[in-house]
Amino acid sequence: AELHKKIYLTCKKSNVDFYIMYGATEASPRMSIFKDVSNRKIFNSIGKPISNYKLIIRSNNKIIKDPFVEGDIYFQGGNIFGGYAKNFKDLSTFKKLNYYKSGDIGYFDENYNYYISSRKSRFIKIKGVRINLDEAEKKLKKELNMKFIILNNDEKFILFYEGTNNKINVDKKE
Numbered sequence: 441a442e443l444h445k446k447i448y449l450t451c452k453k454s455n456v457d458f459y460i461m462y463g464a465t466e467a468s469p470r471m472s473i474f475k476d477v478s479n480r481k482i483f484n485s486i487g488k489p490i491s492n493y494k495l496i497i498r499s500n501n502k503i504i505k506d507p508f509v510e511g512d513i514y515f516q517g518g519n520i521f522g523g524y525a526k527n528f529k530d531l532s533t534f535k536k537l538n539y540y541k542s543g544d545i546g547y548f549d550e551n552y553n554y555y556i557s558s559r560k561s562r563f564i565k566i567k568g569v570r571i572n573l574d575e576a577e578k579k580l581k582k583e584l585n586m587k588f589i590i591l592n593n594d595e596k597f598i599l600f601y602e603g604t605n606n607k608i609n610v611d612k613k614e
Contacts, residue, residue, distance in 0.1 A: 441484035448480055462486035462556070467540050468519035471495065472554060485553040486546075493517035495554050496539070497547060507550045510557055515540040564592040573597065 444460055451458040460474035472495060474487030489495045497504040499511030522534035545558040558574040565571070573590045580588040586603040 444483040448483065460485070460487055462554075464515075464540065464542060466521040467515050467517065468521070471515045471517075471542075474553070482553065485549075485555050487554065488552060489515075489554075490517075493519075495548075497554075504547070507552075508547050510545055510547045512560065513542045513544045513546045513554070513556070515542060564597055566596070571597070 444458075448458045461470050462472040463470040470490055471493065472487045472489050474482075474485055494516040496514040496516060497509065497511040498514055499509065504511045516539045520537045520540045522537060523530075525531050525534070543560045544556045545560060546554055546556045548554045558572055562573040563570060564573060573592060577588045577590055580586070580599075580601075586601050588602075589600045591598045591600070
């Protein structure tokens with residue numbers, strides 16, 4: 441949101457429209473656009489689906505119909521990737537997919553603007569405890585007023601931080 445706001449304000453000074461877009465290569469590549477360019481008040485939204493396509497939020501195999509409820513983001517449209525071709529014959533094996541599961545977690549608001557809150561792969565499970573790395577970074581930043589980045593390799597996580605804080609006591613092991 442901070443970067444989008446900075447870019448928007450810079451563009452506005454130069455009378456240039458700034459559009460936020462969301463997409464994936466597997467969906468050729470744009471899936472949504474935030475078109476409100478004149479008087480933007482929202483900076484963290486990916487906008488609405490492109491014309492004639494849908495973004496769907498699903499949780500526990502159910503489509504979410506209420507705003508502000510998080511779930512997996514799915515994209516529905518005719519531009520979804522159907523497979524790789526090594527030769528002409530392979531073109532006949534392309535699969536027509538009904539939806540694309542983005543791997544992102546998000547929600548929509550009362551105006552059907554969509555938001556990404558996390559990435560499915562940004563979770564780690566250590567000793568039976570499932571940790572959302574995005575949430576952990578946000579909570580650490582809020583609690584300690586420092587910037588944190590957490591990486592993982594499915595067995596452990598590695599925490600990087602910027603700045604100093606006397607509340608942190610880190611054992612520096614390789």
